[in-house]
Amino acid sequence: MSTTLITDIDVLVTGDAEGTVHRDTTLVIADGVVAGIGADCPAPDRVISAGGLSVIPGLVDGHVHPTFGEWTPAQNASGWVRNYLHGGTTTMVSAGELHVPGLPFDELSPELVTGLAITSLRTTGRVRPSGVKAHCGTVLLTPDMTEGHFDRLAEYGAGHAKFIFYDWDRLSSGEPPRYVRWAHERGMTVKMHSGGVSRSGSSRVAGYDLVAAVSPDVVAHISGGPIPMPDDEIRRTIDELPGHVEVCSSMNYRATAVTVDRLTERGELHRLTLGTDTPGGTGVIPRGMLRNVCYLASMCGMDPAVAVAAATGNTARAHQLDVGVLAEGRPADLLVLGPVTGSRAENVLDCFALGDLPGIAAVFVDGEPLVLGRSEQTPPPSRRLTA
Numbered sequence: 001m002s003t004t005l006i007t008d009i010d011v012l013v014t015g016d017a018e019g020t021v022h023r024d025t026t027l028v029i030a031d032g033v034v035a036g037i038g039a040d041c042p043a044p045d046r047v048i049s050a051g052g053l054s055v056i057p058g059l060v061d062g063h064v065h066p067t068f069g070e071w072t073p074a075q076n077a078s079g080w081v082r083n084y085l086h087g088g089t090t091t092m093v094s095a096g097e098l099h100v101p102g103l104p105f106d107e108l109s110p111e112l113v114t115g116l117a118i119t120s121l122r123t124t125g126r127v128r129p130s131g132v133k134a135h136c137g138t139v140l141l142t143p144d145m146t147e148g149h150f151d152r153l154a155e156y157g158a159g160h161a162k163f164i165f166y167d168w169d170r171l172s173s174g175e176p177p178r179y180v181r182w183a184h185e186r187g188m189t190v191k192m193h194s195g196g197v198s199r200s201g202s203s204r205v206a207g208y209d210l211v212a213a214v215s216p217d218v219v220a221h222i223s224g225g226p227i228p229m230p231d232d233e234i235r236r237t238i239d240e241l242p243g244h245v246e247v248c249s250s251m252n253y254r255a256t257a258v259t260v261d262r263l264t265e266r267g268e269l270h271r272l273t274l275g276t277d278t279p280g281g282t283g284v285i286p287r288g289m290l291r292n293v294c295y296l297a298s299m300c301g302m303d304p305a306v307a308v309a310a311a312t313g314n315t316a317r318a319h320q321l322d323v324g325v326l327a328e329g330r331p332a333d334l335l336v337l338g339p340v341t342g343s344r345a346e347n348v349l350d351c352f353a354l355g356d357l358p359g360i361a362a363v364f365v366d367g368e369p370l371v372l373g374r375s376e377q378t379p380p381p382s383r384r385l386t387a
């Protein structure tokens with residue numbers, strides 16, 4: 001068994017929906033999973049002093065658009081996954097491989113979308129680009145799919161399906177709820193594009209009525225990606241539908257405040273999930289998830305530890321993933337981070353409350369330090385980690 005002891009942690013945020021925080025603590029990792037918080041480890045194979053820095057779970061970006069490994073045609077950029085790792089993202093979930101050059105959004109066929117998802121599952125999804133847990137192969141649901149298409153997707157391990165280019169004139173056929181049922185029977189989650197059209201220009205406006213007719217597991221970018229549904233429909237979606245709602249870096253900032261206010265009033269912030277909705281028209285944003293947490297905690301009145309949960313445990317749970325929470329037996333995917341020189345913050349919670357980007361000193365995935373010393377994407381934290 002290989003063990004790592006991380007000592008001298010100022011603040012550890014577990015990523016659970018309650019916003020649990022441990023202070024002045026340690027973390028024990030054994031064989032890639034969390035073995036204890038505040039526990040001792042008699043003869044660890046490796047000791048890392050966090051030097052008074054903080055620890056949070058690795059960020060879970062619930063909305064990315066992968067295409068071919070590290071290359072994204074959306075911004076003709078390479079190396080984006082590695083850059084996101086250095087921005088703290090250890091897990092990402094595809095919201096559809098829709099940037100494949102030449103993909104005919106208006107003429108998608110069941111064979112094409114199924115083949116595209118399987119191709120992604122068997123290429124980018126088969127490896128971990130730069131060590132990031134990339135869940136690829138999210139099928140773009142299209143009319144006339146049969147249960148056989150869902151069987152094939154499940155056979156290749158597809159975990160997610162997405163409504164975006166669906167022809168909503170077909171809603172009365174009963175097909176969309178049937179797709180949701182077929183997906184659920186195979187353990188897949190269903191996400192649905194909401195609001196106005198996306199960069200592709202061909203998704204139809206999806207407000208409360210359309211979203212309610214489908215009742216997806218996750219309402220994608222409820223506060224805009226980039227154009228949100230009207231405010232009263234955001235509130236109605238939160239009030240009347242049971243699923244998770246997602247806020248993305250492609251957001252309308254005002255509409256995000258509307259979303260968070262409603263969830264707060266209802267005591268339902270555990271339903272809030274986060275993503276970047278990138279690469280795409282919003283760009284490639286390695287620090288996007290950290291910036292989302294900063295915005296929620298500094299401008300939307302969220303408790304910083306609960307905002308961290310939105311970026312980690314909530315998003316993982318919504319997509320049926322075992323990551324995002326630091327607790328015994330869970331994967332040791334975590335960040336060591338803290339205030340950057342010049343910030344008034346004392347620890348990572350202060351950083352988020354003030355809206356100051358924290359600096360990352362280490363990124364662990366399954367207990368292995370993939371980044372150690374300093375991130376290539378954030379300024380260094382003012383305190384130093386010693387390994």
Ligand SMILES: [Zn+2]
Nearest residue numbers: 063095225277
């Ligand atoms: Zn998207």
